Amino acid sequence: MNNITIEERCKKAGIRITGQRKLIIEVLQKSNDHPDVEELFKRANAIDNKVSIATVYRTVRLLQDTGILSRLEFNDGKSRFEDAVREHHDHLIDIDSGEVIEFVDNEIEKIQNKIAERLGFDLVGHKLELYGKRNEK
Amino acid sequence: MNNITIEERCKKAGIRITGQRKLIIEVLQKSNDHPDVEELFKRANAIDNKVSIATVYRTVRLLQDTGILSRLEFNDGKSRFEDAVREHHDHLIDIDSGEVIEFVDNEIEKIQNKIAERLGFDLVGHKLELYGKRNEK
């Protein structure tokens, strides 16, 4: 599903691979949820405590500016990051538990292109978040 | 299009209408763009400089918690607010100019409900942002 790793893309982009960057990238790569910077910092330190939080901030910013990561904001004041190159997906947020579920829907993508065209734009990207409650049945 | 004013909804919610709140609400009501708190503060002060920025922050938070305003975050680190009760619409953001265009599309709403259902959720709300470049032609 995700054939080219973040690290490979970094090299391709001419980003120097240091020990701390390697570690942060590894943590990002294996995170299925959406950790904020504080949480990335904790997870990286649990593996090897040679990373400062300043470096985590610098790294995610660098990777975001290079287009390797996407920044997400779920209206809680903190930024979250995820691999920008993975198969495109959107987010469903459980408003009771805060849990974030990813999903893909092709129909949505098609309609979005249609809308952008209607408004005289070329679509470059999008962000869709659904907020819902689990239905018992 | 928008029959019940923000102020009326505040009264209904039991929110005390003070001079500063009245003013902030008035500014919100007549803003067609998406001002951040700093900008709301400036606009309110241009009318009557009896409002502090702390009160603007307190007011938008209060109205957000009461469900009268929705908070928006366009990935620039600042929060923006808009009337939560207006006819539902989404946002198209011009990545060159930063301009924000609102649009409505019924088809999108229908599909979103379908997706939520598929995932076992009842849809409570959503946020869709398209990012695009104006196409010359």
Place this chain on the structure above:
DNA sequence: CTACCTGCAAATTATTTGCGCCATC
């Protein structure tokens, strides 16, 4: 009247940055 609101400034929280030392290419 009384509970609630406001301004001010200090406190918090998230994020960025200057600087001297250190590591990658």
Place this chain on the structure above:
DNA sequence: GATGGCGCAAATAATTTGCAGGTAG
């Protein structure tokens, strides 16, 4: 070995809050 990265702590930026006095209902 030179260029760029790192940790630390201080600087910013956005937002929240304690307190003493003011105001809406």
